[in-house]
Amino acid sequence: MQDTIQSDLSKNLGRVKSNTMADSVEVKLRQYLKKMSFKPGDALPKETDLAEALGVSRNVVREALSRLRMLGMIETRKRKGMVLASPDILQAFERVLDPLIIDDTTLRDVFELRLVLEMGLADLLYKRMTDADIDELEDIANSEINKDKSFLVKNEIAFHGKLYEMTGNSTLKRFQIMLLPVFAYVITLVDKPTSGKIDHRGLVEILRNGTKEDFKKGMYDHLKPHFDRMK
Amino acid sequence: MQDTIQSDLSKNLGRVKSNTMADSVEVKLRQYLKKMSFKPGDALPKETDLAEALGVSRNVVREALSRLRMLGMIETRKRKGMVLASPDILQAFERVLDPLIIDDTTLRDVFELRLVLEMGLADLLYKRMTDADIDELEDIANSEINKDKSFLVKNEIAFHGKLYEMTGNSTLKRFQIMLLPVFAYVITLVDKPTSGKIDHRGLVEILRNGTKEDFKKGMYDHLKPHFDRMK
DNA sequence: CTTGTACTATATGTACTACAAATATACAAA
DNA sequence: TTTGTATATTTGTAGTACATATAGTACAAG
Numbered sequence A, B: 001m002q003d004t005i006q007s008d009l010s011k012n013l014g015r016v017k018s019n020t021m022a023d024s025v026e027v028k029l030r031q032y033l034k035k036m037s038f039k040p041g042d043a044l045p046k047e048t049d050l051a052e053a054l055g056v057s058r059n060v061v062r063e064a065l066s067r068l069r070m071l072g073m074i075e076t077r078k079r080k081g082m083v084l085a086s087p088d089i090l091q092a093f094e095r096v097l098d099p100l101i102i103d104d105t106t107l108r109d110v111f112e113l114r115l116v117l118e119m120g121l122a123d124l125l126y127k128r129m130t131d132a133d134i135d136e137l138e139d140i141a142n143s144e145i146n147k148d149k150s151f152l153v154k155n156e157i158a159f160h161g162k163l164y165e166m167t168g169n170s171t172l173k174r175f176q177i178m179l180l181p182v183f184a185y186v187i188t189l190v191d192k193p194t195s196g197k198i199d200h201r202g203l204v205e206i207l208r209n210g211t212k213e214d215f216k217k218g219m220y221d222h223l224k225p226h227f228d229r230m231k
Numbered sequence C: 001c002t003t004g005t006a007c008t009a010t011a012t013g014t015a016c017t018a019c020a021a022a023t024a025t026a027c028a029a030a
Numbered sequence D: 001t002t003t004g005t006a007t008a009t010t011t012g013t014a015g016t017a018c019a020t021a022t023a024g025t026a027c028a029a030g
Helices: A002-013 A021-035 A047-054 A058-070 A089-096 A104-128 A131-142 A149-166 A170-190 A200-209 A212-229 B002-013 B021-035 B047-054 B058-070 B089-096 B104-128 B131-142 B149-166 B170-190 B200-209 B212-229
Strands: A074-077 A081-084 B074-077 B081-084
Touching: A021 A047, A021 A058, A047 A058, A058 A074, A058 B058, A089 A170, A089 B089, A104 A149, A104 A170, A104 A212, A104 B104, A104 B170, A104 B212, A131 A149, A131 A200, A149 A170, A170 B104, A200 A212, A212 B104, A212 B212, B021 B047, B021 B058, B047 B058, B058 B074, B089 B170, B104 B149, B104 B170, B104 B212, B131 B149, B131 B200, B149 B170, B200 B212
Parallel strands: none
Antiparallel strands: A074 A081, B074 B081
């Protein structure tokens, strides 16, 4: 009992964070960029000036800038200095969304997040999809007749990927691609992939002739094995 | 014409990315961490050793480590060295998801992403929500009778926030919090906030007595002004 | 057997200097 | 007007030095 209290301590209390200069400078710089309301492409002060203004070594400034650069917030060019850039919001995400390094709880959360997205696609889909889209989707669905398992897995990705693409929302599409490894990983953890009552061709049929509500129902049936396994 | 070709060039070709040492080292380190399959809490080599092994200066190593530290992948402690940590997948996201610095297209995409999430919540909700949850939600909804606009905005956030909370998915909940500024910003951009046919109390009523399908329909009606404004 | 104190070794944090590398800018040449 | 060339300037990298915090240890006290 004493042991459990002790082992829980580190988890419950966490560790005190000792902020480094680089941390502070990073925050300062971000505030500075916002306050000055720079537009993408605008030139930024050079490293030495920043270091002097902030009263820290160029080393510290570079560590902070290195972080912003990773996030795509700034770009640096020799001689020219730094310029502001429009950060790619998913770039940072990509680096940490690895099934092997995130904890189990988050992994499960992300898995569910994917299910939520999939269930919520319908409204966007029915607003934006074209007949050509459905044709293409049908081709994908039809191509999986009498194929081996590895092909099915690839096709599963292609099918759902096409669904996201049909929403016309490229951020959403990229998000889905990033979620794929998590999905694949969780699938292998629990059991062999099972498909629900409705398969891909069923979904296509609904998209072509059914209502938005039909599709939501169909998608739920398609994903039902995952929902059943939850909690 | 010559001008357009020239101006298009930079857009179509993009800029050549000159990878710095810090970039390479960051990738190397990430690969290293994965390959060695460290568990959170495991000790990592010290900076000087890494620098020597990689054949770069400690400066470069520190820039790379600074990035990983920002992402929460590692933690450093004096004297002890570095240890692996479970990265907070949303921490990085938080820093770039600022309406003021991301481009308009992405902003719209993220706005839609929020709508998709909201529409997809139903299945998780109906699986996990308790009567106590609905009671609390009802309190929030009822508290907005005869209140001024600023109160309504806060309550809007509280209500939808509670919905996310009821899914029992803390990552989802945090995600929603991060999306809030984007949502608020886009709202102010287009026009004054309008609520759909169904208000919060209507949604509560459905949760208490209606089916999952009723709720999906109700949520769509609630968000309909946003959907109508799309595209 | 727990708690308090002091000490020490050591890894990170910060500063500074020096130079390499790239390239925006200006200017000359065709 | 375009193309080549030189130069100045800024980032990128290396290396040294020292400050700072702290894990680990030992030992005393309760």
